[in-house]
Amino acid sequence: MKLSSGTAAKAIETNALSKHYNGLKAVDAISLSIDEGTIFGLLGPNGAGKTTLISMLVTMRKPTSGSAKVNGFDITRQADSVRKSIGIVFQDPSLDDELTAMENLELHAALYNVPRQERKERIEELVKLVGLEKHLKMQVKKFSGGMKRRLEIARGLVHHPKILFLDEPTIGLDPQTRAGIWDYIKKLNESEGITIILTTHYMDEADKVCQKAAIIDSGKIIAMGSPEELKNGLGGDIISIKCDAHEGCREKLAGLSWVKAVLKHDGILNVRVEKGEEKIPKLLALMEKNGVNVESVSLRKPSLDDVFLHFTGRTIREDEAKPADAMRLRRKFMRR
């Protein structure tokens, strides 16, 4: 038991951690530290470097430069101790489809040298947690995507890790299953005090689950804090105006003293202001005066999507549709 003076023990500490692939800086000198017991989100679009960062932390890939400690162990010099103290749910499936759920879990328990007499009990407890107790004897190839994901989460916990890494735990799942998985994750964190490090590009989900988040883009962390801090950091409200605004109109808005920022994408103007409800009439009047046709107006608090938009000038969704990424995904798919 460490009696630290106010500062919590660190689950993760990285120091200028980098990974380059033939000149591409997939992870570019990231320094961050994560307190024990937090749910921490790495948020960013496809290709941002989230998986690469996690791969290094779980000792799967070697850093090009920099260093990191996981649970106090150095990821290169004490890889074995790191491995024993963490659980991982990879982005891509990693179960043996031919085996049953039970066999997959037992195999994991043996690989991690869980004491024999404890295996059965732990497995039973975990499958209950993820709601798979009735499917233990079923071959994994007969599982749905959501069941596989839940099984992988249970498997990652069989050896009682102090940190659980989840790389896109809900990708490709239906909304209901997604919500279920986030529930398990929260429950785990609350009941076991386990540190959870997850990546996702669903900003809205991250907002609900994460206690702290880092927004990562092109291998760099561009913002970090609790979702509240990140959103409040932008300040005020966002008025979204759907209109046929031309460039001039945007510039005029940006020039107003009470407008903090104007960002335009997909034909929508996002105007950030304080006390949004008072500014709507002003804005509308202004638009009308300038002969701009307004289709609709809405007022909301900034979301993590807005935070991303603020720091990068793009939305995460635009990024998903970029042809280069589509190519990369297709290649990845073909490699399977």
Added chain:
Amino acid sequence: MNREIEGIYILWKRELLRFYRSKSRIIGSLGMPFFFLAILGTGLNNVFPMAGGGNYMQFIAPGIIGMVLMFGSIFSGVIVIMDRQFGFLKETLVAPISRLSIVLGKAFGGATTAVLQGVLIMLIALLLGAQIQFGNILLLLFFMLLISVMFVSLGIAIASMLEDMHGFQLISNFLIMPLFFLSGALFPLSSAPWPLSTASMLDPLTYGVNGLRFLLTGQSDIAFGTCLAVIGIFTAVFIGLAIFLFNRIED
């Protein structure tokens, strides 16, 4: 240490479970050798009486068993590619056990399933009337296991260099088939033209087939001691190669 052994054991068990599940693979893998025995063995039995007095069925039975061992074990080794494609490999690569143990678990597991297939085809050969005897069963099983470990290791080494199953056809046509035909499994190569007989001497399966022939019929072109020694050396080299290449896999 205990941890590593437990890891090897569970990966060995995984191979057996997968083997047991894949009934169609077992039947499929025994189809070709069965027809070799049933058609070539019985068909050529009277056409080619062997000089030494034995018959053809007796000659090819050990050869076909050797073939089953080789096919089965190279295939189990090459399956590493599929473990990689379907992601399971990652689960083992980040587990707190050494890569050496992963390779050993896989090699012993694959070899065990190959020996099971070898034993099955041996029984089939008996049913088809091959006159084979079992002098020293333990030695026979050990020798079959050694041949299998050798070829699984070769399979793992190859798999560690390939990204996907596309290369498998190539391996099958340009490695497995020549190894089989040059081994003297179907006909003796000792009096063949020198390029063939030399190639045959470089083929590890030649020593496997001859060793099996000695153990099952008491006759062989190459002394059993030599077979055992050569297979032992090839096994050590291939295991070393498999471990070296497997170590280089990033993910």
